[in-house]
Amino acid sequence: MQDVLHALFFVTAFGALFLAVIGAEYLYVRKTGQTGVYHPRETLANLAAGFSYKVVDGIAIALFIQAFYLSVYEWGLQWQPEASVLSILALIVFIDFCFFVNHVMMHKVRWFWSGHITHHSSAHMNFSTALRQNFTFALSGSWVLWWLPAALIGFDKDWVLFAIEGNLLYQFFLHTVLVE
Numbered sequence: 001m002q003d004v005l006h007a008l009f010f011v012t013a014f015g016a017l018f019l020a021v022i023g024a025e026y027l028y029v030r031k032t033g034q035t036g037v038y039h040p041r042e043t044l045a046n047l048a049a050g051f052s053y054k055v056v057d058g059i060a061i062a063l064f065i066q067a068f069y070l071s072v073y074e075w076g077l078q079w080q081p082e083a084s085v086l087s088i089l090a091l092i093v094f095i096d097f098c099f100f101v102n103h104v105m106m107h108k109v110r111w112f113w114s115g116h117i118t119h120h121s122s123a124h125m126n127f128s129t130a131l132r133q134n135f136t137f138a139l140s141g142s143w144v145l146w147w148l149p150a151a152l153i154g155f156d157k158d159w160v161l162f163a164i165e166g167n168l169l170y171q172f173f174l175h176t177v178l179v180e
């Protein structure tokens with residue numbers, strides 16, 4: 001239960017950060033007279049989709065993804081690298097690579113595409129588009145490819161959690177036409 005509360009706390013904290021960034025982008029777009037970047041009804045839909053996705057994902061991580069990670073960890077190499085700049089960099093690059101493979105699979109396998117299509121169903125790129133996700137992601141099982149390889153190698157579960165959430169945070173800032 002404690003983990004679920006932590007997850008909901010982080011969803012709320014990052015939600016507030018994302019709202020602030022989206023608000024700042026919206027004001028910037030208006031000030032510079034750009035049109036067609038923000039569509040209020042679509043932005044609201046993006047926020048609602050992002051919120052429901054992250055709440056379900058956070059609860060899934062707290063309730064079963066972490067437990068799955070730890071049980072796979074038992075069967076893996078249990079490398080347990082020391083915390084150093086090199087090992088943390090290696091994990092960041094590795095998690096990004098696993099996401100790349102996961103993302104390709106989400107586009108190639110219909111089962112996973114059915115949950116990912118929501119993310120690509122907007123013609124407008126702005127920060128709120130990053131949040132246009134489907135809550136079925138946590139239930140579809142495609143997250144396994146993101147978590148499982150690191151568990152088999154033997155990275156600490158909390159490191160992996162930070163690396164994955166950090167990767168999502170980084171990806172948020174890629175979804176705009178303003179960053180070139």
Ligand SMILES: [Zn+2]
Pocket residue numbers: 103106107116119120
């Ligand atoms: Zn995609």
